Amino acid sequence: MAGQRINFPYIKPTAREYSPGEFPQTLFQAQNGASVALKYGNHRVNASLKLTFQNISDIEASRILRCYEMVNGPWDYVSFEATTMNIGFLNPDDYVEPALQSVFHVKYHDTAWNEPNTGLSYPPDTDIRQYHKEGGRTGKPEGPSGLKYRFASPPVVRSVNRNVCTVTCEFTAFLDGGLD
């Protein structure tokens, strides 16, 4: 059961930590070290995301708590589409600008490409924002992973000062079984 989409509050995070998850598999390792992997799927699952919102207002903290209730209560899922969760990342198209190319010495490739110095071939670049969002789209060719974020643990609200809180949220992106 996929549940309903619940939009995460529009709050800028102050720290963000992401892991793309693992591929479902069991690894068997013999005594001589030889390994065999039994693969159960070719899509990564259980991506994790940790967001910290430092020194936000009480009302923003309560919105996060409310989101937790709405998502994990009925097993709905969190959507970061059009929120500020991905703020700070650049649109890959911006890497076409000469100014940025001169800073990072990289260029976005939307098709398969060869590295000019070595001739090595690489697949098209992806948008890191898409990984973080899992659901939704960024406007780039790669699509959503199909994973759905839910709170891995209850949000932790630390009161810092009058009307000031710091909130930490941890999410796990599940690959929902059954209807979807």
Next chain:
Amino acid sequence: MKFQGKWEYVAKVRNWSFSQSMSVLETTALGDTDRTIIDGVRSLTGSCSVLYYSDDDDLSRSYGLDDFLRRIMKPYKPLVSTEDPGGTDLGTTFRSGKCGLRFQVDRNRSALGNPSGEGDEERYLWMQAYITNITMTMSVGEVLSADVTFESDGAAVENTYSNHTAADD
């Protein structure tokens, strides 16, 4: 110092200073290019150096420099007690009390070509503070003096250095 609602001179102040500071809380978020902050907690601390003030001819005075000491230095029992403190009881005695402190600058400049004194005001700072340190120094040929540091409990009760409120910001 204030005693039972009435200001009393306890000592001659040789010099005094106060420091008002405020911590800030950072609100910089991902994507910001510059650090952003909001106001945090303010604190008011200060120090003064006082001379022992005692007029031998004025026996009516009941307050003096020792009243500073009394706010921070506590005996196990009143001096009249002959009770020997037990070893385990030495850590528990009377708690320290706050004191009202009023430091003032006399700005009446009538003697400096402003006879009317119009526009002048006395500037002072009145706070409820805990004495956090007192160091008394006595040496031959000098007047007994003490260096006192204090920390305000909350905002200054009243001060004429700033009457600004949030509406003025």
